[in-house]
Amino acid sequence: MTPILEFRDLSKVFFKGEQRVHALAHVTAEVEEGELLAIVGPSGCGKSTLLNLSAGLMEPGTGEVLYRGQPLTRVNTQVSYVTQKDNLLPWRIVEDNVALPLELGAHAKLSKDDRRERIARYIELVGLTGFEKHYPSELSGGMRKRAQLARSLVYEPDVLLMDEPFGALDAQLKLVLQAELLRMWEGTGKTLVFVTHDLAEAITIADRVIVMSSRPGRIRAIEHIDLPRPRDVFGIRFVPGFGDYFERLWSALREDIHQGQEV
Numbered sequence: 001m002t003p004i005l006e007f008r009d010l011s012k013v014f015f016k017g018e019q020r021v022h023a024l025a026h027v028t029a030e031v032e033e034g035e036l037l038a039i040v041g042p043s044g045c046g047k048s049t050l051l052n053l054s055a056g057l058m059e060p061g062t063g064e065v066l067y068r069g070q071p072l073t074r075v076n077t078q079v080s081y082v083t084q085k086d087n088l089l090p091w092r093i094v095e096d097n098v099a100l101p102l103e104l105g106a107h108a109k110l111s112k113d114d115r116r117e118r119i120a121r122y123i124e125l126v127g128l129t130g131f132e133k134h135y136p137s138e139l140s141g142g143m144r145k146r147a148q149l150a151r152s153l154v155y156e157p158d159v160l161l162m163d164e165p166f167g168a169l170d171a172q173l174k175l176v177l178q179a180e181l182l183r184m185w186e187g188t189g190k191t192l193v194f195v196t197h198d199l200a201e202a203i204t205i206a207d208r209v210i211v212m213s214s215r216p217g218r219i220r221a222i223e224h225i226d227l228p229r230p231r232d233v234f235g236i237r238f239v240p241g242f243g244d245y246f247e248r249l250w251s252a253l254r255e256d257i258h259q260g261q262e263v
């Protein structure tokens with residue numbers, strides 16, 4: 001089957017005045033339709049750049065990104081992107097933030113009733129029912145993440161890209177949101193590409209984990225996580241096999257930490 005996304009020998013260099021930052025080097029990988037792929041790597045190794053390229057928000061220096069076998073030449077409207085930065089519109093209440101993607105493109109043709117139904121369904125799915133009229137400033141960090149997730153899911157994209165969505169949250173809330181994300185994703189057949197610093201989080205949720213090297217980001221290791229689903233994010237660390245995955249992937253990551261890189 002054709003992969004839904006394909007990175008072919010991608011390299012990317014950024015220029016800032018005299019400065020030259022080599023972000024990615026020779027990245028080749030495939031994302032299968034319906035899989036949950038986690039990407040882990042040291043800070044600054046080009047993970048967000050890879051997501052930006054997948055969304056068609058920037059062009060590679062060399063190599064190409066293919067979406068369903070076709071080279072990506074413009075913004076990829078089939079993917080939705082939960083960026084690292086919280087970009088909810090502060091002047092819009094939750095339901096109007098979630099509504100935003102439905103005001104654009106083909107979705108603008110949805111009837112008012114369909115639109116209202118869909119917004120309510122996704123707000124409920126992420127557990128924000130009762131907070132529809134709240135402004136982002138009236139929500140906790142976790143609730144803002146939920147609102148961002150509802151806004152990304154509401155137009156029912158084929159691929160969801162998530163850039164460290166739970167990075168800034170406390171450890172307990174992180175587990176709760178991982179569990180909710182899996183509950184929403186498992187069985188949908190949708191593709192999810194999830195960037196994280198947290199190796200345990202990657203193994204907990206993913207079908208496959210890609211470990212990247214420090215900058216310029218290259219692929220150091222790819223591992224299939226053959227742990228049963230549905231997964232219990234609280235108990236999975238004690239399942240036989242989890243520790244082996246952790247050890248193997250950690251040894252790939254560790255090489256970069258020894259070079260003084262922050263993970």
Ligand SMILES: Nc1ncnc2c1ncn2[C@@H]1O[C@H](COP(=O)(O)OP(=O)(O)OP(=O)(O)O)[C@@H](O)[C@H]1O
Binds near residue numbers: 016
């Ligand atoms: N638009 C840009 N202009 C200049 N440099 C950039 C730009 N975007 C990214 N970079 C640089 O490219 C490198 C890779 O950045 P990127 O954000 O992809 O890394 P990352 O792995 O997502 O990092 P983190 O885990 O800290 O979020 C960094 O050194 C960054 O400073």
